[in-house]
């Protein structure tokens with residue numbers, strides 16, 4: 001068995017045990033019934049152990065959440081269909097977006113691709129922020145048309161400075177021909193901002209599933225979340241689903257916003273890393289009662305119009321306990337919500 005297969009099997013065993021505990025609840029009906037399995041958190045289909053096998057038509061695949069390229073360490077299983085629908089494409093846009101964000105914030109070692117235009121002659125170039133904060137432009141000659149490249153540099157303007165015999169010292173060495181190159185820079189962000197946002201929603205949703213297990217999925221408000229993740233091109237949740245605050249590091253992980261009432265929700269706070277630079281995100285997921293999906297309308301109405309930001313939020317941090325492996329915590333998200341919100 002390869003290392004990858006072992007990791008998959010281990011994850012499968014933990015979560016399939018967790019599902020069997022959830023299933024014992026008499027008020028839940030699964031049709032058709034099954035003995036053991038794993039529910040793909042994105043499409044809700046049931047997968048049995050034999051689907052870990054790559055030869056299966058839609059096998060369970062191992063992934064990192066957050067994506068490995070963004071510093072993710074924890075593993076998760078999703079089916080291959082979901083993985084290809086909501087995987088690489090949206091994650092890659094998020095990665096690009098963060099790289100661009102780093103560059104525009106003058107972060108050392110960040111880099112973006114630009115087009116330089118000198119009177120109609122265009123060349124491709126990489127712009128990077130050096131260790132000391134200076135910006136370096138590297139013309140990519142190999143990926144620019146040779147004619148354009150030649151014209152680009154031919155469009156120089158010369159200034160001539162004569163040696164002044166009455167001046168002493170270093171000025172005499174400045175004499176000679178100087179050339180000047182004028183150009184415009186076109187910066188086309190390559191990332192699709194919306195896809196990047198959906199990637200954040202996916203990270204938060206899968207994170208909550210990773211921590212709480214299958215019990216978390218029993219929440220009808222999450223249907224729209226899954227639909228949006230699997231259809232990033234559709235405006236299913238067109239409103240803002242993130243909070244723009246700097247939360248103290250101790251809030252990293254799962255939280256419940258319990259007041260004001262209109263903003264009650266699960267709040268997943270996580271860090272992503274690009275080129276060693278950390279950026280924090282806080283994504284709201286609908287809870288089990290009011291305001292449900294209305295949370296997104298309310299974030300926009302209350303937080304985006306309010307200059308105080310989220311300073312008046314009351315947030316309860318949920319301890320990073322091993323909810324998935326403990327039978328008594330199989331409905332942890334339900335009981336925590338009940339205790340902290342519905343009073």
Ligand SMILES: [Zn+2]
Nearest residue numbers: 040043079082
């Ligand atoms: Zn799936």
